[in-house]
Amino acid sequence: MTLLRVSHLAKSFGGVKAVDDVSFDLNAGQLLALIGPNGAGKSTCFNMLNGQLKPSSGSILFDGHEIAGKRPRDIWRLGVGRTFQIAATFNSMTVIENVQMALVSRDRQLFNLWKPASSIHADEAIALLEQVGMAAHAKRACGVLAYGDVKRVELAIALANKPKLLLMDEPTAGMAPKERNDLMALTKQLVVDHKLGVLFTEHSMDVVFAYADKLIVLARGKLIGEGDAETVRNDPRVREVYFGTGKSFTPRASLAADGVAP
Structure with missing residues (x-):
C-alpha cells in the first residue's frame, strides 16, 4: 500500500533550484533511503x-492527506514521526521523562493538579523504551548516556505518537560501526513488526546497502536514480555522480537526446 506519494516536488531559493521536479512513492512496511x-x-x-x-510547487500525499505546506505539528499529528541528525533530547531529564514529555504532547495534556507529572504515561513510556532496548536505563539522565543510546531514546520519542511514517535524518551520524548496525537493525525490525514506512537520509553506504529496501538518489536537486541496492549500485549515472568518477552528472535533457532513458 502506498503510504507516501511525492509528485513533482520543487523548492527554489531565489534563482537556485534546491529540489527540481522530484517524484517518488513509499509503501507501508518499506525502508527507503x-x-x-x-x-x-x-x-x-x-x-x-x-x-x-513550504514547497514552491508539487504535491506530498501522506495516507490520503495533502500535507505540502502544512505546519510540522499538524503533520506530526497525522502520524509522521521524525528523528534528527543531532539527537534532540533533554539532557537534564531522565530517559523516561523524555518519552513522557512526548506522550503528554501527543495527548495535549498541560497539567493535572491531582496527579504528579512523573506518573503520567509511565507504563506507556516504559513500553516504548522496551521496544528500543532502553527500559533498563529509564531512570538515568540522558546527558550521561553513550551517543548510540541517546539515538535509541530519540527513536522511542519519535514512536510516541504511533506514527505510520518515520523520517530519520542521518540516523547513524557520529556513531561507531557496531552502533550504526544495531540501530538500523532495530529500525528494520520496527518496520517489519509495525508496518511502518521509513524514509531516511544517510551517508554511510554500508548501512544503506545493508538495510534499505529501496533507494532514491538526488544530484543537484534532481532525481537521477532509484531502485533496489543492486540497481542503484550499477546505475551508470549514480556511479558517475556519487561513487567517485569525478565527473559531473549529465542533465536529463542531454540523456534523452542521446537516447538514454532519463
Whole structure:
C-alpha cells in the first residue's frame, strides 16, 4: 500500500533550484533511503516532507492527506514521526521523562493538579523504551548516556505518537560501526513488526546497502536514480555522480537526446 506519494516536488531559493521536479512513492512496511552527494537537495526535500519548508510547487500525499505546506505539528499529528541528525533530547531529564514529555504532547495534556507529572504515561513510556532496548536505563539522565543510546531514546520519542511514517535524518551520524548496525537493525525490525514506512537520509553506504529496501538518489536537486541496492549500485549515472568518477552528472535533457532513458 502506498503510504507516501511525492509528485513533482520543487523548492527554489531565489534563482537556485534546491529540489527540481522530484517524484517518488513509499509503501507501508518499506525502508527507503534518500542518498546523494553534498548539496544534492536531500535536506531540503526532507524538510518539505516534515513541514519545515513550504514547497514552491508539487504535491506530498501522506495516507490520503495533502500535507505540502502544512505546519510540522499538524503533520506530526497525522502520524509522521521524525528523528534528527543531532539527537534532540533533554539532557537534564531522565530517559523516561523524555518519552513522557512526548506522550503528554501527543495527548495535549498541560497539567493535572491531582496527579504528579512523573506518573503520567509511565507504563506507556516504559513500553516504548522496551521496544528500543532502553527500559533498563529509564531512570538515568540522558546527558550521561553513550551517543548510540541517546539515538535509541530519540527513536522511542519519535514512536510516541504511533506514527505510520518515520523520517530519520542521518540516523547513524557520529556513531561507531557496531552502533550504526544495531540501530538500523532495530529500525528494520520496527518496520517489519509495525508496518511502518521509513524514509531516511544517510551517508554511510554500508548501512544503506545493508538495510534499505529501496533507494532514491538526488544530484543537484534532481532525481537521477532509484531502485533496489543492486540497481542503484550499477546505475551508470549514480556511479558517475556519487561513487567517485569525478565527473559531473549529465542533465536529463542531454540523456534523452542521446537516447538514454532519463
